Amino acid sequence: MEAFFEALLGGLVLGLIYVAIAVGLTIIFGTLRLVNFAHGAFYAIGAYVGLVIAQHIGVGWAFVAAPIAVALFAVLLDRLVLRSFYDKEPTAQLLVTFGIALVVEETLRLIFGATTQQYQMPGSLQGSVTLGPITYPAYRLLFAAGVIVMLALVWLFIERTNYGLIVRAGVRDRIMVQLLGGNIRQASTIVFALGAAIAGLVGAAATPIYSIDPGTGFAFLVPSFVVVVVGGLGSFWGAVLGGLLIGELQSLTNLAYAPASNVVIYLCMALVLLLRPQGLLGESEVIRQ
Amino acid sequence: MTTSTATEAAPAPHESTSMLWADARFVVLCALGIAAFPFLLHPLGGYSTLATQIAIVSIASIGFNLLLGYAGTLSYGHAMFYGGGGYIAAILLLRTMPVHPNLWLAVAGATVGTAILAVLVGAVTVRLYGIYFALLTLAFAQMVFFIVEQAKDWTNGDDGLQALPNALLPIGPWNIDLTRHLPSINLGPLGDLGELTLWYIFAGICLLLVLILFRVLTRSQFGEVLGAIRENEQRSTLIGFNAAGYRLAAFAISGALTGFAGALRGLFDGTVPVDSLGIDRSGSFVIYTVVGGVQTLFGPVAGTAVIMFLENVLSAKTPAWRLIEGLIFVGVIVFLPRGLATVLKQQRDKNPRALFVRSLRPSTEEPDPLLKPTGEGRRSGPLSIVETFKLGKLFGHFAANRDIDFRVDPGELRAVIGPNGAGKTTFFNLLAGTIAPTAGTINYKGRDVSRVSGTQRVHLGIAKAFQTASLYPDQSVRQNCRLAALARVQGAFALQVFRRSMRLDDVDALAERAMDRLELTGVADIRAGDLSHGDKKRLDIAIALATQPQILLLDEPIAGMSKDEARKTEALIRKLSTEMTVLIIEHDMEMVMGISDSITVLHQGTVLATGTPAEIRDNPRVQEAYLGGHSEAELAHG
Numbered sequence: 001m002e003a004f005f006e007a008l009l010g011g012l013v014l015g016l017i018y019v020a021i022a023v024g025l026t027i028i029f030g031t032l033r034l035v036n037f038a039h040g041a042f043y044a045i046g047a048y049v050g051l052v053i054a055q056h057i058g059v060g061w062a063f064v065a066a067p068i069a070v071a072l073f074a075v076l077l078d079r080l081v082l083r084s085f086y087d088k089e090p091t092a093q094l095l096v097t098f099g100i101a102l103v104v105e106e107t108l109r110l111i112f113g114a115t116t117q118q119y120q121m122p123g124s125l126q127g128s129v130t131l132g133p134i135t136y137p138a139y140r141l142l143f144a145a146g147v148i149v150m151l152a153l154v155w156l157f158i159e160r161t162n163y164g165l166i167v168r169a170g171v172r173d174r175i176m177v178q179l180l181g182g183n184i185r186q187a188s189t190i191v192f193a194l195g196a197a198i199a200g201l202v203g204a205a206a207t208p209i210y211s212i213d214p215g216t217g218f219a220f221l222v223p224s225f226v227v228v229v230v231g232g233l234g235s236f237w238g239a240v241l242g243g244l245l246i247g248e249l250q251s252l253t254n255l256a257y258a259p260a261s262n263v264v265i266y267l268c269m270a271l272v273l274l275l276r277p278q279g280l281l282g283e284s285e286v287i288r289q
Numbered sequence: 290m291t292t293s294t295a296t297e298a299a300p301a302p303h304e305s306t307s308m309l310w311a312d313a314r315f316v317v318l319c320a321l322g323i324a325a326f327p328f329l330l331h332p333l334g335g336y337s338t339l340a341t342q343i344a345i346v347s348i349a350s351i352g353f354n355l356l357l358g359y360a361g362t363l364s365y366g367h368a369m370f371y372g373g374g375g376y377i378a379a380i381l382l383l384r385t386m387p388v389h390p391n392l393w394l395a396v397a398g399a400t401v402g403t404a405i406l407a408v409l410v411g412a413v414t415v416r417l418y419g420i421y422f423a424l425l426t427l428a429f430a431q432m433v434f435f436i437v438e439q440a441k442d443w444t445n446g447d448d449g450l451q452a453l454p455n456a457l458l459p460i461g462p463w464n465i466d467l468t469r470h471l472p473s474i475n476l477g478p479l480g481d482l483g484e485l486t487l488w489y490i491f492a493g494i495c496l497l498l499v500l501i502l503f504r505v506l507t508r509s510q511f512g513e514v515l516g517a518i519r520e521n522e523q524r525s526t527l528i529g530f531n532a533a534g535y536r537l538a539a540f541a542i543s544g545a546l547t548g549f550a551g552a553l554r555g556l557f558d559g560t561v562p563v564d565s566l567g568i569d570r571s572g573s574f575v576i577y578t579v580v581g582g583v584q585t586l587f588g589p590v591a592g593t594a595v596i597m598f599l600e601n602v603l604s605a606k607t608p609a610w611r612l613i614e615g616l617i618f619v620g621v622i623v624f625l626p627r628g629l630a631t632v633l634k635q636q637r638d639k640n641p642r643a644l645f646v647r648s649l650r651p652s653t654e655e656p657d658p659l660l661k662p663t664g665e666g667r668r669s670g671p672l673s674i675v676e677t678f679k680l681g682k683l684f685g686h687f688a689a690n691r692d693i694d695f696r697v698d699p700g701e702l703r704a705v706i707g708p709n710g711a712g713k714t715t716f717f718n719l720l721a722g723t724i725a726p727t728a729g730t731i732n733y734k735g736r737d738v739s740r741v742s743g744t745q746r747v748h749l750g751i752a753k754a755f756q757t758a759s760l761y762p763d764q765s766v767r768q769n770c771r772l773a774a775l776a777r778v779q780g781a782f783a784l785q786v787f788r789r790s791m792r793l794d795d796v797d798a799l800a801e802r803a804m805d806r807l808e809l810t811g812v813a814d815i816r817a818g819d820l821s822h823g824d825k826k827r828l829d830i831a832i833a834l835a836t837q838p839q840i841l842l843l844d845e846p847i848a849g850m851s852k853d854e855a856r857k858t859e860a861l862i863r864k865l866s867t868e869m870t871v872l873i874i875e876h877d878m879e880m881v882m883g884i885s886d887s888i889t890v891l892h893q894g895t896v897l898a899t900g901t902p903a904e905i906r907d908n909p910r911v912q913e914a915y916l917g918g919h920s921e922a923e924l925a926h927g
Contacts (some may be wrong), residue, residue, distance in 0.1 A: 084623075096619065102615035105615075106611045234421075266429075
């Protein structure tokens with residue numbers, strides 16, 4: 001029973017990481033129509049920046065530096081490479097972002113080596129909390145709460161600001177938004193940087209929980225894409241629902257029959273694609289893009 | 290893209306000779322290239338094993354490219370075929386022929402097995418596109434990986450299958466051992482090329498055969514249709530091609546070729562590691578093919594050779610080799626989107642016969658036996674050609690069409706008019722079968738076709754021209770029409786991987802006739818994307834016409850045309866209507882009143898009135914719908 005509750009909480013933490021990455025993917029897709037295979041790289045860069053800052057300066061600064069560094073990297077990437085791919089077919093976008101992911105992963109491997117690394121939270125956060133029948137690491141709970149707060153802020157951004165309006169309208173009809181004079185260019189840069197920063201921040205914050213190696217970005221990216229597809233490309237609540245579903249599914253399968261914990265999410269995605277191709281909360285119009 | 294018509298059935302002798310010459314030259318050059326390859330590799334460090342591996346993996350990349358380059362979809366799961374082929378071959382050897390391992394049987398079994406796997410996976414993936422397709426193929430590859438990893442009794446789990454028996458290659462009376470070394474070849478100062486085995490010759494011959502097969506396939510009718518589907522799938526399905534069928538066939542061929550290569554690689558190496566099913570393996574085919582050049586014959590071979598060579602050389606020298614590989618990949622995508630092959634050699638066109646295009650012949654005035662008028666008693670027949678009963682279409686809660694009862698007699702020219710948002714285009718889409726009704730039925734010549742797909746309806750005789758012309762912009766006007774004619778002549782799906790469509794005279798005749806009808810013969814060789822707006826709209830009608838329809842649906846055929854063009858097109862439509870039933874949506878009232886036999890007015894998704902032009906003009910409800918509504922301008926401007 002205790003193992004079950006622990007798995008449930010573990011699934012929540014894992015699921016929230018997926019949600020955070022998937023929300024970035026989704027808002028970037030909505031505004032830029034870009035299917036970003038390099039999004040996992042943002043997570044990995046954030047994690048490594050966080051690691052270095054936490055070890056040399058302080059954990060608090062890691063949480064500030066990681067999202068800023070990743071956002072800057074994203075803007076640079078956007079300006080230098082991706083810009084010319086926005087109007088191209090999805091396959092070309094997949095290829096170029098896949099290539100960027102490869103380059104980032106290998107660069108990280110050269111700089112930091114291939115071994116897994118981790119940093120520790122300060123002593124005050126290393127304790128455990130007793131929740132009914134189980135005791136659970138305090139930092140994991142704090143992490144979960146932090147991600148939820150951050151997601152709430154992102155939701156406010158999408159629902160309550162003009163940029164958010166462009167995001168929401170862009171999901172439905174990007175060309176119309178341009179015709180109406182929406183400043184898509186500026187909005188898209190901001191959204192791209194924001195999506196990247198979310199992944200970078202979560203990467204830095206999650207490293208005390210899930211250790212990092214150069215392949216981690218890709219390892220988180222693929223399930224996050226599964227989340228986006230299951231939830232519905234372009235849908236905020238779809239990413240939330242999909243992320244929690246996939247996180248729990250993976251965590252509980254790991255408890256029941258560990259070797260199947262990776263494959264179960266693909267099975268889930270295949271079923272969703274066959275039965276409801278637009279995703280659980282997706283709108284059918286975006287499917288063919 | 291020839292202009293041969295029925296009277297010129299056989300290609301002129303000099304053409305076939307020169308084609309034979311080109312084919313022979315191709316084979317000889319490929320064979321020489323493959324033979325020379327180890328000699329090129331040798332001075333760079335002597336990589337005999339690598340040469341054989343490159344030849345084998347190139348076959349897998351060529352297979353992968355059929356999907357990425359020719360069908361236009363990115364598979365991120367091709368390792369399931371590559372590794373799958375290796376495992377099937379290895380298990381066949383170990384389980385069924387431990388004493389007399391036969392390479393033919395093992396490889397044939399692996400190829401058939403992966404082809405079956407590809408058909409099964411393809412059946413559920415080919416209806417998806419872009420990221421969805423990539424992810425679902427990845428998902429299946431991961432499932433295969435999982436199954437293989439778990440079935441330890443058969444596959445040895447994570448350790449993979451090792452120490453495979455050395456399979457012999459029985460040919461006639463001989464039982465060839467491919468691991469035998471070739472006679473050593475002294476290269477003077479460069480040393481001795483003594484490490485090559487018979488395996489290289491065998492792999493080289495396989496690669497040569499695959500290159501020949503692939504060249505034939507991409508130039509065949511099958512390759513032509515696959516290209517058309519990649520360029521404009523919407524149009525392809527509405528001229529009568531079963532797009533999913535073609536994509537599935539491409540997926541199966543691609544999977545089988547990759548499986549074949551995987552089996553060879555396993556037998557050559559003597560081991561099948563579990564990594565051969567992994568995600569990095571799938572990614573490697575993407576890298577090889579893109580770096581070499583998608584949509585080219587030699588690209589995947591060049592890419593495989595360059596990247597595998599670099600891997601081999603650099604991995605020993607620097608830990609940064611994968612970074613270099615990644616930078617090459619990104620560099621190629623950004624700066625050379627069509628790959629290295631385009632630098633090495635500008636692909637000289639797909640179609641040597643294009644050199645022999647003859648000058649245009651004036652069209653003959655004799656009636657064309659291929660275009661029969663609908664003979665079912667014009668206007669007076671008891672049988673309607675199209676009839677709908679209580680037809681409705683809901684989008685969410687919005688009823689775009691509701692309770693439409695509609696009937697058209699054979700040979701009639703019926704206009705469907707109504708204010709903007711009246712549901713005219715939705716109604717046409719229901720008739721053409723591009724969307725399914727949520728209520729009611731559609732009868733075509735007395736048969737209920739409500740559940741028949743748009744593609745099948747084209748073959749029954751219903752064709753549509755789009756409100757915004759839907760063409761193959763990169764093809765000539767003639768080729769646009771030929772594709773439609775090809776669908777008519779060959780049916781929704783034909784696995785014609787060896788025959789070229791340009792050998793089909795009835796296709797050419799139909800296409801020429803369609804161009805002639807729409808007065809496009811003068812621009813037949815122009816790229817469709819370069820046409821003027823009016824010519825594009827007329828080409829769209831010509832494409833519909835080349836499917837030999839009995840009923841033609843024209844959605845705003847003259848919208849956006851100049852006055853002169855509009856009148857000319859109107860006259861052409863009037864002429865067409867003497868031979869087939871025509872339904873037309875149009876806002877130009879002058880035209881509608883002038884050419885229609887009868888008019889149906891749609892208003893708020895349903896039929897407001899049907900009658901002759903005069904009846905409609907005088908109908909008070911119609912006047913109110915137009916003038917009382919928000920569309921006064923429409924009637925005034927026409």
